Amino acid sequence: MRNPVHQPHLDDFDRKILAILQRDNMTPQRTIGDAVNLSAPAVQRRIKRMREEGVIRADVSIIEPQAVGQSITIFVEVEVISETAEQIEQAKSEFAAAAEIQQCYYVTGEADFILVIIVPSMADYEALTRRLFFGNNNVKRFRTFVAMDRVKVGLGVPVG
Amino acid sequence: MRNPVHQPHLDDFDRKILAILQRDNMTPQRTIGDAVNLSAPAVQRRIKRMREEGVIRADVSIIEPQAVGQSITIFVEVEVISETAEQIEQAKSEFAAAAEIQQCYYVTGEADFILVIIVPSMADYEALTRRLFFGNNNVKRFRTFVAMDRVKVGLGVPVG
DNA sequence: CGTTCATTTGCAATTTTGTTTCATTGGAGC
DNA sequence: GCTCCAATGAAACAAAATTGCAAATGAACG
Numbered sequence: 001m002r003n004p005v006h007q008p009h010l011d012d013f014d015r016k017i018l019a020i021l022q023r024d025n026m027t028p029q030r031t032i033g034d035a036v037n038l039s040a041p042a043v044q045r046r047i048k049r050m051r052e053e054g055v056i057r058a059d060v061s062i063i064e065p066q067a068v069g070q071s072i073t074i075f076v077e078v079e080v081i082s083e084t085a086e087q088i089e090q091a092k093s094e095f096a097a098a099a100e101i102q103q104c105y106y107v108t109g110e111a112d113f114i115l116v117i118i119v120p121s122m123a124d125y126e127a128l129t130r131r132l133f134f135g136n137n138n139v140k141r142f143r144t145f146v147a148m149d150r151v152k153v154g155l156g157v158p159v160g
Numbered sequence: 161m162r163n164p165v166h167q168p169h170l171d172d173f174d175r176k177i178l179a180i181l182q183r184d185n186m187t188p189q190r191t192i193g194d195a196v197n198l199s200a201p202a203v204q205r206r207i208k209r210m211r212e213e214g215v216i217r218a219d220v221s222i223i224e225p226q227a228v229g230q231s232i233t234i235f236v237e238v239e240v241i242s243e244t245a246e247q248i249e250q251a252k253s254e255f256a257a258a259a260e261i262q263q264c265y266y267v268t269g270e271a272d273f274i275l276v277i278i279v280p281s282m283a284d285y286e287a288l289t290r291r292l293f294f295g296n297n298n299v300k301r302f303r304t305f306v307a308m309d310r311v312k313v314g315l316g317v318p319v320g
Numbered sequence: 321c322g323t324t325c326a327t328t329t330g331c332a333a334t335t336t337t338g339t340t341t342c343a344t345t346g347g348a349g350c
Numbered sequence: 351g352c353t354c355c356a357a358t359g360a361a362a363c364a365a366a367a368t369t370g371c372a373a374a375t376g377a378a379c380g
Contacts, residue, residue, distance in 0.1 A: 038358085038359090039358070039359045039360080040359090041358080041359070041360090042357075042358060042359075045357085045358090
């Protein structure tokens with residue numbers, strides 16, 4: 001997979017295929033072909049190309065966290081003290097390495113990082129804060145938001 | 161798919177299978193079988209069961225937003241004025257319906273909702289704020305964070 | 321300790337799906 | 351109008367998923 005996504009030319013077929021795949025990537029290519037008016041091989045070639053170009057990043061099963069005992073979703077805004085390139089890179093790799101951190105973004109605004117964390121219990125979250133925030137002397141402060149309802153969860157993007 | 165996930169008994173096999181699937185759900189069942197020491201049909205039955213139980217929510221392709229011209233990721237904390245059940249439900253369905261809103265959580269803390277938004281440009285975001293926030297008289301205030309780097313993005317959960 | 325019953329498994333056969341081959345089509349440029 | 355190039359569909363082929371079935375496993379009970 002090529003890493004930088006320059007400006008891959010995606011036509012209408014590609015976009016329709018993507019729309020289907022990001023809803024259900026187990027859809028048979030023949031079915032996709034019927035939906036977009038293309039033969040199965042044509043669909044397959046386009047999918048293969050988009051994978052190689054990095055348009056399609058991954059193909060995954062989405063697991064219900066509750067089913068595996070990870071029932072609490074938490075947002076954290078983290079503000080750091082020093083924002084040198086080195087310190088930021090350090091924080092990024094630390095956050096990226098934590099299994100409990102499902103998503104991590106480096107942002108502008110009143111915080112530096114926003115984290116999405118999944119844990120089995122608040123006790124686990126508390127332990128995590130000790131390890132990740134109190135145990136890191138470049139963290140100035142952090143603010144916690146506990147999710148009561150995961151209203152809409154996904155990684156779908158508008159393609160049309 | 162059964163909606164409520166009661167207490168599905170997941171054994172070690174199931175968890176190992178899930179770990180593989182949420183990394184790459186195109187892995188052949190035979191390969192999974194080799195990895196977990198089970199025959200392909202056994203793997204397939206377990207996957208089928210976990211789909212029916214709702215342990216596996218969906219199977220999707222992950223698309224690189226930039227590749228489809230959606231290059232800006234934005235976090236928004238939304239605070240509402242009235243938190244009656246009715247008003248909250250109203251807000252939930254409104255946010256859930258917006259294609260630009262990739263994720264929406266109802267949270268405790270200094271905000272009521274946290275949104276993850278994907279748009280092609282800041283102009284689009286500005287238009288969206290007018291429609292969604294300024295055009296909604298139950299929104300007290302909202303705070304915007306623009307993502308400079310998507311350090312870690314996914315929906316994987318710890319299964320081990 | 322042995323029997324029974326329900327569940328899960330592996331193997332083999334079948335069906336479905338993915339992949340490759342190859343001749344054809346439809347333009348773009350000359 | 352001709353050539354070249356890229357993309358396509360039909361058919362053949364390969365690989366994977368799914369099903370049927372008999373055997374193995376394990377727990378409950380006598």
